[in-house]
Amino acid sequence: MILKFLAAAVVLFLIYIVLFKKDREKNVKKKDEKIEDIMVECPTCSTFVSKKEAILSNGHYYCSKDCLLNK
Numbered sequence: 001m002i003l004k005f006l007a008a009a010v011v012l013f014l015i016y017i018v019l020f021k022k023d024r025e026k027n028v029k030k031k032d033e034k035i036e037d038i039m040v041e042c043p044t045c046s047t048f049v050s051k052k053e054a055i056l057s058n059g060h061y062y063c064s065k066d067c068l069l070n071k
Contacts, residue, residue, distance in 0.1 A: 042063040
């Protein structure tokens with residue numbers, strides 16, 4: 001009786017490891033990813049904005065259309 005219980009416990013444990021191993025690997029990869037973003041200063045209002053979100057005009061990065069128009 002105890003052997004059946006132990007065998008069932010081992011099988012369930014192995015199934016658990018196989019099913020949830022992928023989730024653990026994904027979490028490790030997410031932690032290793034670096035967030036890289038360059039901040040640039042708006043020449044009009046001196047606000048720092050992400051280079052990805054900034055508006056580029058004549059070699060300058062602006063934080064909004066208002067700052068671009070009020071240069």
